[in-house]
Amino acid sequence: MVRQWCDPDPGSILYIGDHIIVCYAEDNHGNQESCSFGVEVLDNEPPSISCPGRKVRSMDWDQDNAQIWFLGEVQAWDNSEYQPIIECNPREGYFSMGETEVECTATDQAGNERGCKFGVNVYDSQQPTIVCPSDIYAKRDPDEAGTNVDWAVQGWDNADDSPDVNCRPDQQHVFLFGTTTVSCVAADESNNRGFVNSTWKSPIMMLLP
Ligand SMILES: [Ca+2]
Numbered sequence: 001m002v003r004q005w006c007d008p009d010p011g012s013i014l015y016i017g018d019h020i021i022v023c024y025a026e027d028n029h030g031n032q033e034s035c036s037f038g039v040e041v042l043d044n045e046p047p048s049i050s051c052p053g054r055k056v057r058s059m060d061w062d063q064d065n066a067q068i069w070f071l072g073e074v075q076a077w078d079n080s081e082y083q084p085i086i087e088c089n090p091r092e093g094y095f096s097m098g099e100t101e102v103e104c105t106a107t108d109q110a111g112n113e114r115g116c117k118f119g120v121n122v123y124d125s126q127q128p129t130i131v132c133p134s135d136i137y138a139k140r141d142p143d144e145a146g147t148n149v150d151w152a153v154q155g156w157d158n159a160d161d162s163p164d165v166n167c168r169p170d171q172q173h174v175f176l177f178g179t180t181t182v183s184c185v186a187a188d189e190s191n192n193r194g195f196v197n198s199t200w201k202s203p204i205m206m207l208l209p
């Protein structure tokens, strides 16, 4: 009569990784012989991953980008006991104006990977500001009823290097004797307009006789 057994028992659950199985045989006199062999359990199953929904953000104040953090919202699971590694491209942080596609990938210890994507949209909601000149005093040509006046009005915007500045009346206007109020407005490329807040300044034209 020979007794046989293995460690671990046949039918045991073996987890991912390398295992050594040792089997024994023993006769009635206690003489024992053993042999061993290796079993490698492979992980062929990629992780699961879930991405957040599309993110829409206004640029940070006075900045031409927005800081956006999302790594904490990307979730991944794996069939193995190890937490998958998550990497996103581009990484979280600064995003410039427009639509950006972010692709995240979860990789398990065996190198299986699975990805997901989501959109990031950054827009400009900040109005430009205007710096207007001081009051201008112009001298009228004695033979003319009025005169043109030159001035420089500067607009500044967080995202547009050269916002459009328009003044009314404009520099083609013939200013007549007296005081004329000039109103200027700056608009950035997202059509935010500087007169919405308190940046509408009005230089006063005083035409000297
Ligand atoms: Ca896996």
Ligand SMILES: [Ca+2]
Pocket: 124, 125, 126, 127, 128, 157, 158, 159, 160, 188, 190, 192
């Ligand atoms: Ca702007």
